[in-house]
Amino acid sequence: MKVLLTVVVALFLCLFSIYSSTSFSAQTQTTGSVGDALSSDSTRGFLRADKPRIFTFPKDEGAHPKYQTEWWYYTGNLVTKKNRRFGFQFTIFRRAILPQKQQRKSPWVSNQIYFAHFAVSDISGKRFLHSERFSRGAMGLAGTQKNPTKIWIENWFIENSKQTHVVARTKEYSIDLKMTSLKEPVLNGKKGLSQKSSGKGNASYYYSVTRLQTQGAITLGNEKYEVTGLSWLDREWSTSVLGKEQIGWDWFSIQLNDSREIMLYQLRLKDNKIDPHSSGTFIFADGKYQPLKHGDFSITVLDHWLSPKSNIRYPARWKIEIPKYNLNLEIKPYLANQELLLNFAYWEGAVSVKGKGISGNGYVEMTGYD
Numbered sequence: 001m002k003v004l005l006t007v008v009v010a011l012f013l014c015l016f017s018i019y020s021s022t023s024f025s026a027q028t029q030t031t032g033s034v035g036d037a038l039s040s041d042s043t044r045g046f047l048r049a050d051k052p053r054i055f056t057f058p059k060d061e062g063a064h065p066k067y068q069t070e071w072w073y074y075t076g077n078l079v080t081k082k083n084r085r086f087g088f089q090f091t092i093f094r095r096a097i098l099p100q101k102q103q104r105k106s107p108w109v110s111n112q113i114y115f116a117h118f119a120v121s122d123i124s125g126k127r128f129l130h131s132e133r134f135s136r137g138a139m140g141l142a143g144t145q146k147n148p149t150k151i152w153i154e155n156w157f158i159e160n161s162k163q164t165h166v167v168a169r170t171k172e173y174s175i176d177l178k179m180t181s182l183k184e185p186v187l188n189g190k191k192g193l194s195q196k197s198s199g200k201g202n203a204s205y206y207y208s209v210t211r212l213q214t215q216g217a218i219t220l221g222n223e224k225y226e227v228t229g230l231s232w233l234d235r236e237w238s239t240s241v242l243g244k245e246q247i248g249w250d251w252f253s254i255q256l257n258d259s260r261e262i263m264l265y266q267l268r269l270k271d272n273k274i275d276p277h278s279s280g281t282f283i284f285a286d287g288k289y290q291p292l293k294h295g296d297f298s299i300t301v302l303d304h305w306l307s308p309k310s311n312i313r314y315p316a317r318w319k320i321e322i323p324k325y326n327l328n329l330e331i332k333p334y335l336a337n338q339e340l341l342l343n344f345a346y347w348e349g350a351v352s353v354k355g356k357g358i359s360g361n362g363y364v365e366m367t368g369y370d
Contacts, residue, residue, distance in 0.1 A: 043068060045099030046239040048201035052191040055207060060235070061160050063094060063144040063151070064205075065112065068239040070094040072151050072158050074166055075253065076177075076214055076231030077350050077361035086218050086227060087121035087334065087350025087363070088175055090168050092151050092158060094137075094144070112137030114153045117342060118168045120175065120218060121350045123334045128349070129173050129220075132342045164212065164233075169219075177216035179231050181209050183287040188263065188279075190291070194236070195277055196267065197243035204238035210253070210261040210283050230255050232363065234263075245269050248368015250299065252280075252320065252331065254353050256360040259285035262327075264292065264320065266299055268368060282325060297322045305336045310345045312369050329355040331364065 047066040064070055073091045098111040115134035122129070135142040135153050142153040148161040156168040164179040185207045188194050194206035212231040217224050232253045246267050254262040264280035280292035298321045305316035318331040331351050338349025346367045353360035 043240050046096065048239045049193060049203040049205050049237075049241075050201040052193045053205060055185070055187060055192055055205075057185060058149055058160060059146075060207070061149040062146055064237040065094075065096060066099075067205075067237045068096045070237035071235070073234040073236075074158070074179075074231055075234075075348075075350075075363040076212070076229055077255075077363075078177075078214060078218065078227035078229035078231075080225050080227055084225060085123035085334065085350075086225070087123065087338075088177075088218070088231075089117065089119040089348055089363070090156075090158075090166055090175065091118075092116045092153055092156070094151075108136070108138050110136045110138035112143070114142035116153050116156050116168070117340060118156065118170070118175075119338070119340060119348070120173050120220070121335055121338055122220060123350065125220070126335060127220075128335055128338050129170075130340045130342070131170050172221065174219045175216065176219075177214055177227075177231070179212040179214045182211040182213055183209070183283070185209050186263075186281055186283055186289050188281050188291070194279070196241040197246060197275070197277055199243070201239070202241050202243065204236040204241055206234075206236045208235070208253075208263055208281070209233040210263070211255060211259070230361070232261075242267075243275075245271075246275055248366070249278075250315070251365040252299075252318075252362060253364075254320075254329070254331075254360055254362040256353065256358055258358060262292075262320075262322070264297055264299065266294075282322070292322070296324060302330075305333075307337070307339050307345075309341055310339065312339070312345060312347075314339070314347045314366055314369050318364075327355060327358075329353055329358075331362065333364070 046068045071091055071093045075089045078086045093115050095113045096111055114137055117132050119130035133153055137143045144151045150159045159165045166177045168175050188206040192205055192207055193203055195203045214231045215228045218227055247270050249265050249267045251265040261283040266278040267275035269275050276294045278294045281289050282292055283289040300319040301315040303317035304313050306313050320329045331353055334350045339347045348365040351362045351364050353362050
């Protein structure tokens with residue numbers, strides 16, 4: 001559930017110039033309606049997610065350029081041998097400005113924009129670091145390749161062969177992580193077709209890899225930390241998804257210590273109600289999974305946090321109930337401030353999970369708050 005960010009930032013980049021290339025750490029945000037950006041009519045010529053499809057791996061690990069928007073979204077909870085805890089988020093987005101590349105002689109021409117968000121939550125150090133980078137898909141600055149699958153933007157990259165290798169570096173901090181999946185990909189929604197709002201084609205193709213055994217290094221300044229833990233991959237591609245009445249969402253990925261996982265998202269409407277297209281997936285220890293409908297779970301906000309920088313008030317603790325699996329979980333951020341202030345302000349961070357006789361970790365993303 002990351003598409004609003006993609007559209008808003010991509011529109012900004014389009015206005016900036018599709019022929020520019022910039023990398024920076026931003027601490028400001030743009031204004032405007034996310035819903036309006038997503039409900040635009042500039043989708044002619046692109047394919048839409050309007051019916052179930054057959055997923056093929058590793059082919060579907062790569063790009064789907066006939067669709068307008070796509071992302072590779074990694075989050076994880078990692079720890080050192082001395083129990084220093086970290087969270088991380090690394091995402092590469094692809095956004096097509098036009099259905100086809102313009103026929104011009106310049107090697108700089110591209111109809112594709114790539115951009116990335118990178119964040120590290122230093123739980124023990126009580127620091128949250130985040131940055132962004134964007135570039136056009138030309139001259140080797142950003143793009144995708146097959147055999148092995150690789151997605152990159154300058155020297156930030158994701159590469160899949162026998163393992164997944166994720167690397168992102170800034171002057172202040174970096175990650176260099178290798179991941180091995182302990183389970184097969186999970187197809188969310190109806191066999192991977194995730195309906196987000198009313199209307200045919202207002203959907204995405206959506207799969208997750210919910211338990212990635214991870215090891216590698218996180219570097220903060222001159223300090224390098226060897227870490228292990230679990231990561232999560234979300235993959236979506238689409239052309240048009242949200243309706244005009246939808247203003248944002250709350251997304252949860254949960255990894256329980258009994259080898260089960262849960263993905264949930266609730267879409268919020270302008271009247272403060274929850275859209276019935278909200279849904280999720282419950283993944284069993286053996287890798288089998290079942291979809292969750294809106295009525296199968298409830299999410300109750302228990303506390304809030306007011307950002308001192310953006311003045312946005314976010315939920316900050318939750319109770320999640322899934323009666324059919326006898327689960328009553330409390331979700332709490334490891335750090336209150338895990339707000340990304342980039343071209344669009346949103347909150348995404350590492351969380352702890354506790355219930356009766358069970359515990360775990362996860363990630364939460366929240367957009368559309370003010």
